Amino acid sequence: MKVRELIPAKYSRCLVVAVLALGALAFAQEKTSPVSIRIETEAGTIVLALYPDKAPVTVSNFLRYVDGGFFSGGCFMRTVRPDNEQNSVKIQVVQAVVHPWKENNSFPPISLERTSVTGIRHVDGAISMARGEPNSATSSFFICIGDQPELDFGGKRNPDGQGFASFGIVTEGMDVVRRIQMAPAEGQALVPPLIITRITRSDGKLPSPKR
Numbered sequence: 502m503k504v505r506e507l508i509p510a511k512y513s514r515c516l517v518v519a520v521l522a523l524g525a526l527a528f529a530q531e532k533t534s535p536v537s538i539r540i541e542t543e544a545g546t547i548v549l550a551l552y553p554d555k556a557p558v559t560v561s562n563f564l565r566y567v568d569g570g571f572f573s574g575g576c577f578m579r580t581v582r583p584d585n586e587q588n589s590v591k592i593q594v595v596q597a598v599v600h601p602w603k604e605n606n607s608f609p610p611i612s613l614e615r616t617s618v619t620g621i622r623h624v625d626g627a628i629s630m631a632r633g634e635p636n637s638a639t640s641s642f643f644i645c646i647g648d649q650p651e652l653d654f655g656g657k658r659n660p661d662g663q664g665f666a667s668f669g670i671v672t673e674g675m676d677v678v679r680r681i682q683m684a685p686a687e688g689q690a691l692v693p694p695l696i697i698t699r700i701t702r703s704d705g706k707l708p709s710p711k712r
Contacts, residue, residue: 536560538567538669541698542577544681547644547674548703549628555619556668559630559638562611563668566599566640567700571607574600576694580682582646585689590657595681596631596643597697607639614666617654623664624648626671626678635663644671644678 533554540547553560566572579596586592599607613635616622623629627645629652630638651657654664671678681695 535669536564537672537703538700539703540572540674540700542677542681543696543698544684545674545677547677548672549669550672551628551669552619552621555621556614556666558611559614559666559668562608562638563630563640563642564702565608567702570699571599571603571640572597572697572700575603575697576691577681577697578691578694579643579689580684580686580691581689582682585686588658590651592649592651592658593646593682594643594649595646595678596641599640610637610639612636613638613663614668615654616664616667619667621667621669622648623650623652623656623667624670626675627667628669628671629665629667632665635661638666646675646679646682 536551536553538549538551540549551560551563575598577595577597579594581592581594581596583591583593611630613632621627623645625645625647627649629643629645631641631643632638645652649658652659652665652667655662656664659665681691684691684695686692
């Protein structure tokens with residue numbers, strides 16, 4: 502007797518539906534589960550959790566640059582700290598850019614995912630996209646040192662009040678971020694820039710985003 506003859510037709514249909522449902526669930530989890538990222542720099546390694554379920558456009562865009570190797574040979578080039586901050590709305594961040602020659606091959610700018618929608622605030626260790634006008638972010642990102650609410654939607658750091666697109670948080674290596682922030686600088690320009698060896702995906706259990 503064949504195995505399939507042991508399973509009544511109505512149950513076999515249920516089995517097929519269950520298998521399809523499990524497959525769909527696995528696919529959904531792959532699309533929404535946090536993504537772990539490693540930033541390897543001259544100063545040490547920073548590990549990030551990115552949240553595609555909260556900020557899908559921003560995370561997808563960032564991963565295009567990661568998977569394409571755009572950050573290999575890039576650098577942290579800017580530090581904003583109390584001794585060099587000239588803006589009346591104070592913040593503390595370090596900012597990074599892709600490899601200079603790869604910048605000309607950047608992907609098109611992305612839509613701004615506001616913190617009022619994503620719920621991913623600019624808390625200590627948050628990673629966010631640098632931008633000028635809304636919907637102009639491409640590859641440059643920054644990491645917050647301390648909570649920076651003026652970078653959220655409605656904050657005053659950018660006159661348009663739309664804030665910046667935070668899309669993840671540091672889970673390991675804030676000591677490295679602070680080391681980068683306090684590196685030698687002329688004004689806000691790190692001198693010399695701190696080289697990023699590479700940024701890659703990695704595995705690991707990740708926390709939920711802070712609200």
